[in-house]
Amino acid sequence: MPVLEGRVRHRLDDLSDRLGDADWLDGEFSAGDLLMVAVLRRLNGSGLLDEYPNLFAYVARGEARGAFKRAFNAQLAAFTAASTA
Numbered sequence: 001m002p003v004l005e006g007r008v009r010h011r012l013d014d015l016s017d018r019l020g021d022a023d024w025l026d027g028e029f030s031a032g033d034l035l036m037v038a039v040l041r042r043l044n045g046s047g048l049l050d051e052y053p054n055l056f057a058y059v060a061r062g063e064a065r066g067a068f069k070r071a072f073n074a075q076l077a078a079f080t081a082a083s084t085a
Contacts, residue, residue, distance in 0.1 A: 008048065016052045023061060034071055037062030 015036075019025060024033050040059045043049050049056045062068050 005048075008043075012048060012052055012055065016055050019054055019058055021054065023058075029062075029065060029067070033058075033062055034068055037068060038072070 024030065025036065026032060037059050040049065040055060041063070049059065
């Protein structure tokens, strides 16, 4: 296993343990969840999240929230505007 992948797996192990069977990291949905879901989405297509069913479900719950959709769309609009300027 490459070193970077090992480090990512170690962090995912920690996060998976921390989340456990909770819906959100700190009780209620928070900015921390918004950011963590955005980070975890970067692993889409890698297969890594498939090994962590609770994290896979966490990302899906986060993506389904209106707050996430609004933040993502705002970021995408800013990126698109900057790349066309």
